[in-house]
Amino acid sequence: MVTRRNFLLGASAAGVALSAAKVSSVAMAALPQIVSMETPDTQPPLMPENGRPYNPVVTLNGWTLPWRMNNGVKEFHLVAEPVVREMAPGMKAHLWGYNGQSPGPTIEVVEGDRVRIFVTNRLPEHTSIHWHGQRLPNGMDGVTGLTQAGINPGKTFVYEFEAKRPGTFMYHPHADEMTQMAMGMMGFWVTHPKNPKFMAVDRDFVFLLNSFDIDPGSYTPKITTMLDFNLWAFNSRVAPGISPMVAGQGDRVRIRVGNLTMTNHPMHLHGHEFVVVGTDGGWTPPNSRWPEVTADIAVGQMRAFEFIADEPGDWAFHCHKSHHTMNAMGHDVPTMIGVDQSKLVDRITSLIPDYMSMGESGMADMETMEMPLPDNTLPMMSGQGQFGGIGMGGMFTTVKIREGLARNDYKDPGAYQHPVGTVAYEMNSELPPVQRQTATLSGDEIEFKARKPVSHGEH
Amino acid sequence: MTIPMASSLVSIPRVLVTLFFISVTLNGCASFSKDGGLGAVQKTTKDFISKDIQWVKSLEDQDSVQSRTEELLKKPLTVNDAVQIALFNNKGLQAAFYDLGISEADLVQTGKLPNPRFAMLHTKNNGDYKIEQSFTFNIFSLLTMPKALQIEKRLFEQTQRQTAMEVLRLANETRKAYFKAVAADQSTHYMQQVRTAAEASAELARNMVKAGNWRKLDQAREQGFYADAALGVARAERNKITAYEELTRLMGLWGKQTQFTLPERLPDLPLTVDESNNIEQTAMDQRLDLQSLRLQTEALANQLGLTKATRFINVLEVGPARVLEGKRSDPYKKGFEITFEIPIFDWGTARVARAEAIYMQAINILAETAVNARSEVRQSYKLYRSNYDIAKHYRDEIVPIRKRISAENQLRYNGMLISAFELLVNAQLQVSTVNSYIEALRDFWLSQSDLEMALIGKPLFSSGTGSPMRDNQMSMSH
Numbered sequence: 001m002v003t004r005r006n007f008l009l010g011a012s013a014a015g016v017a018l019s020a021a022k023v024s025s026v027a028m029a030a031l032p033q034i035v036s037m038e039t040p041d042t043q044p045p046l047m048p049e050n051g052r053p054y055n056p057v058v059t060l061n062g063w064t065l066p067w068r069m070n071n072g073v074k075e076f077h078l079v080a081e082p083v084v085r086e087m088a089p090g091m092k093a094h095l096w097g098y099n100g101q102s103p104g105p106t107i108e109v110v111e112g113d114r115v116r117i118f119v120t121n122r123l124p125e126h127t128s129i130h131w132h133g134q135r136l137p138n139g140m141d142g143v144t145g146l147t148q149a150g151i152n153p154g155k156t157f158v159y160e161f162e163a164k165r166p167g168t169f170m171y172h173p174h175a176d177e178m179t180q181m182a183m184g185m186m187g188f189w190v191t192h193p194k195n196p197k198f199m200a201v202d203r204d205f206v207f208l209l210n211s212f213d214i215d216p217g218s219y220t221p222k223i224t225t226m227l228d229f230n231l232w233a234f235n236s237r238v239a240p241g242i243s244p245m246v247a248g249q250g251d252r253v254r255i256r257v258g259n260l261t262m263t264n265h266p267m268h269l270h271g272h273e274f275v276v277v278g279t280d281g282g283w284t285p286p287n288s289r290w291p292e293v294t295a296d297i298a299v300g301q302m303r304a305f306e307f308i309a310d311e312p313g314d315w316a317f318h319c320h321k322s323h324h325t326m327n328a329m330g331h332d333v334p335t336m337i338g339v340d341q342s343k344l345v346d347r348i349t350s351l352i353p354d355y356m357s358m359g360e361s362g363m364a365d366m367e368t369m370e371m372p373l374p375d376n377t378l379p380m381m382s383g384q385g386q387f388g389g390i391g392m393g394g395m396f397t398t399v400k401i402r403e404g405l406a407r408n409d410y411k412d413p414g415a416y417q418h419p420v421g422t423v424a425y426e427m428n429s430e431l432p433p434v435q436r437q438t439a440t441l442s443g444d445e446i447e448f449k450a451r452k453p454v455s456h457g458e459h
Numbered sequence: 460m461t462i463p464m465a466s467s468l469v470s471i472p473r474v475l476v477t478l479f480f481i482s483v484t485l486n487g488c489a490s491f492s493k494d495g496g497l498g499a500v501q502k503t504t505k506d507f508i509s510k511d512i513q514w515v516k517s518l519e520d521q522d523s524v525q526s527r528t529e530e531l532l533k534k535p536l537t538v539n540d541a542v543q544i545a546l547f548n549n550k551g552l553q554a555a556f557y558d559l560g561i562s563e564a565d566l567v568q569t570g571k572l573p574n575p576r577f578a579m580l581h582t583k584n585n586g587d588y589k590i591e592q593s594f595t596f597n598i599f600s601l602l603t604m605p606k607a608l609q610i611e612k613r614l615f616e617q618t619q620r621q622t623a624m625e626v627l628r629l630a631n632e633t634r635k636a637y638f639k640a641v642a643a644d645q646s647t648h649y650m651q652q653v654r655t656a657a658e659a660s661a662e663l664a665r666n667m668v669k670a671g672n673w674r675k676l677d678q679a680r681e682q683g684f685y686a687d688a689a690l691g692v693a694r695a696e697r698n699k700i701t702a703y704e705e706l707t708r709l710m711g712l713w714g715k716q717t718q719f720t721l722p723e724r725l726p727d728l729p730l731t732v733d734e735s736n737n738i739e740q741t742a743m744d745q746r747l748d749l750q751s752l753r754l755q756t757e758a759l760a761n762q763l764g765l766t767k768a769t770r771f772i773n774v775l776e777v778g779p780a781r782v783l784e785g786k787r788s789d790p791y792k793k794g795f796e797i798t799f800e801i802p803i804f805d806w807g808t809a810r811v812a813r814a815e816a817i818y819m820q821a822i823n824i825l826a827e828t829a830v831n832a833r834s835e836v837r838q839s840y841k842l843y844r845s846n847y848d849i850a851k852h853y854r855d856e857i858v859p860i861r862k863r864i865s866a867e868n869q870l871r872y873n874g875m876l877i878s879a880f881e882l883l884v885n886a887q888l889q890v891s892t893v894n895s896y897i898e899a900l901r902d903f904w905l906s907q908s909d910l911e912m913a914l915i916g917k918p919l920f921s922s923g924t925g926s927p928m929r930d931n932q933m934s935m936s937h
Contacts, residue, residue, distance in 0.1 A: 216874055217867065217871075328874070328876065329874070329875055330871075330874075330875055330876040330877050332877075332878070333875055333877065334667065334677075334878050334880070335672045336879075337670065337672065338670035338671070338672070339666045339669075339670045340666050340669075341663065341879075343662075344659050344662055344663055344666075347655055347658070348656075348879075348883065351652060351655060351656050351659075351883075351886045352865075352869065352883070352886050355869075355872075355879075357879075358872075358879075359875070363875065371873035373873055374867060374870040374871060374874065377874060379874065380874060380875055380876075
């Protein structure tokens with residue numbers, strides 16, 4: 001965890017590296033320290049120790065960037081650089097990000113804060129940052145060519161504006177953005193309301209939806225892919241690598257999601273209803289909110305959901321596009337359901353010794369089969385729960401609700417212990433005989449009455 | 460022209476004794492050898508191939524060859540066994556051995572004096588007789604015999620070289636046929652594996668349609684791959700028939716003996732290649748065709764010398780003669796007779812010119828053969844080296860890469876990233892690559908044989924040609 005204390009002392013805490021650039025300390029004095037994160041684990045919220053008070057958020061598999069106050073201005077230092085991001089245990093991606101990770105750290109400020117952001121470019125090409133959704137002077141909007149010159153490799157630019165509107169935002173490059181966003185350059189931004197009591201919640205999770213096309217066996221995303229991505233991620237992380245969202249029973253929980261993929265994502269929560277309390281434009285008036293269990297988040301949009309976590313358990317939270325809850329798979333693989341391969345296997349294994357037939361009874365085999373895969377590849381579906389294989393990848397995680405959790409306890413509480421008699425169980429008795437409804441019209445009659453195709457000679 | 464000479468009297472018996480004596484002395488120089496000249500051939504060929512040769516002349520010879528052949532045929536043949544069998548059984552080689560017999564007979568013949576000639580003229584007219592009797596001997600052959608023997612001896616040696624050449628050529632052709640047959644066997648085996656994969660694909664496709672998962676179009680495509688693969692097997696089997704029969708012919712086998720077995724694999728690529736030090740000089744020194752031509756040229760040089768020496772005299776005969784002229788009761792006039800041609804019209808110029816032309820022709824053929832031999836040996840060495848490199852490249856690079864691709868594809872199949880069909884197509888490609896390696900290995904062994912041949916005679920280049928297998932492979936990389 002990064003605290004303001006070790007940030008200011010320049011100490012190197014676990015998972016945090018302070019890097020000194022090859023610039024004299026005199027020249028560096030004008031710039032805030034560069035803080036970098038080495039782990040993809042979810043970091044606890046960063047409590048504000050100076051500036052205006054606010055209720056900090058928790059970035060799923062991410063962290064919040066520390067700042068320094070300089071004559072009343074909040075100063076942050078973002079470094080755009082190549083990073084190695086673990087997308088789930090067993091797979092690392094060569095991405096571009098900020099301060100050691102992709103996505104970059106979450107920036108949290110309070111409505112009315114004067115914010116100064118130093119952006120250093122350590123990428124091989126020029127970049128810029130667009131502060132998505134902010135009201136700011138046009139020259140701070142970060143569109144290369146249009147509102148500013150590109151930040152060339154090795155250069156540092158300074159953005160400075162007032163965080164006027166409270167709400168949910170994000171940042172990403174607006175220079176060669178197709179490449180830079182496909183490579184994972186993005187981050188979350190939260191502007192908290194001046195009044196910490198305004199719409200206060202107990203737990204406030206944030207993450208971005210992003211997608212990558214990384215060929216199994218390779219490490220770098222294919223940047224020209226437009227729609228056929230094979231890794232659908234929360235904060236550049238895929239199941240089973242995404243942290244659970246832990247909540248105490250009865251907590252008011254907010255989940256803020258921004259969509260930086262190229263398709264929409266219907267986000268679905270089990271066991272609870274939620275309301276959309278915020279969009280890109282700000283907070284939604286309470287009387288216009290309606291309850292949902294799935295909310296579609298379109299491309300480039302942000303949504304904030306809220307619900308009362310009153311049902312204890314391990315509740316699934318995922319994108320409802322079923323391919324988005326899978327990791328890399330072959331989209332040209334034919335359906336093998338019901339295809340008898342029994343007589344073929346011997347013949348095929350004489351040529352291909354490691355061959356085994358798959359898919360004959362569906363793809364659930366994949367959940368448990370532990371066969372060797374290409375390097376740096378996650379199984380298409382995996383994850384183990386207390387009852388067996390979960391068979392999920394991609395945009396899938398859980399909301400874990402437990403009674404009596406401490407306010408700042410975000411530790412994974414493990415598998416839910418179900419009260420006796422509250423788990424679906426197997427019926428151990430004879431099946432009743434099948435009774436079929438008699439059809440009013442039999443299949444044969446339909447066939448008989450159907451007009452068969454005839455010769456086109458008379459045309 | 461016959462000139463009866465009536466002067467000095469010659470005793471016929473004395474002349475005959477003298478002639479007989481001379482002729483016996485000379486005949487001692489050329490008689491039939493015990494082995495018919497095969498010993499020298501065996502000695503020459505043993506240096507190159509360390510194999511026995513046998514001139515099958517008797518039933519015992521036939522039995523011995525038969526039993527040694529049967530012995531060799533009991534187990535899968537090595538290349539050396541195949542060569543040995545060919546040397547024992549190839550009838551063409553046996554026919555070549557009789558060239559030795561013919562040539563030696565010529566040699567012995569040349570060493571024999573021509574028989575004395577008895578001539579008689581008998582006419583009568585009203586009781587008048589004319590009887591001429593002469594007993595002549597071609598003394599000129601006494602002068603020419605040493606020269607002629609030398610020529611025939613050269614020619615006999617030349618025949619021995621040529622016979623040795625036949626032995627080595629047969630050995631070489633057998634080696635090449637052997638490698639082709641083993642490779643054809645292996646290729647057939649691999650093509651069958653390709654067919655197995657295609658067959659599995661086709662059957663899987665049929666099951667896909669049966670389960671309702673696939674269109675008939677997809678099934679037809681897979682069926683098409685299978686049909687192609689079956690064609691590939693048929694072609695490979697056809698090649699195998701040709702290769703086996705060629706080997707069978709060279710080994711001179713028929714009947715039950717044609718059921719020989721070959722090993723499953725070609726010999727491995729040697730660890731190192733032979734270096735080319737002085738390869739041209741070696742060829743110059745040991746090529747039998749050059750030696751044979753050199754002997755022929757020497758024989759022609761002798762011939763030319765002989766022709767020049769005898770340009771004026773074609774025949775010179777001497778012998779006793781007696782003539783009776785007049786009444787039958789008259790006494791015979793005795794004398795001797797010498798016959799020769801007087802070169803008035805034919806000064807032998809044309810014969811000398813012809814002999815010279817033949818000699819110069821031979822000289823140029825020898826020179827051409829020498830120049831070609833140097834080129835052939837360089838070519839065969841370079842082909843040998845490049846075929847080695849190609850086979851090694853297949854073995855160390857292409858086949859391992861193919862295997863690695865297969866392994867990676869297996870991993871991709873495990874992850875359901877590709878289908879069983881892609882895995883099977885890939886297996887076919889891997890098999891085809893291994894098959895191409897086999898062909899490259901075969902080409903190496905063929906070119907090694909060519910190189911060996913180039914060092915002892917004119918090679919028939921046979922390696923490095925395109926093969927039907929590769930065409931199949933092309934059609935399969937869909």
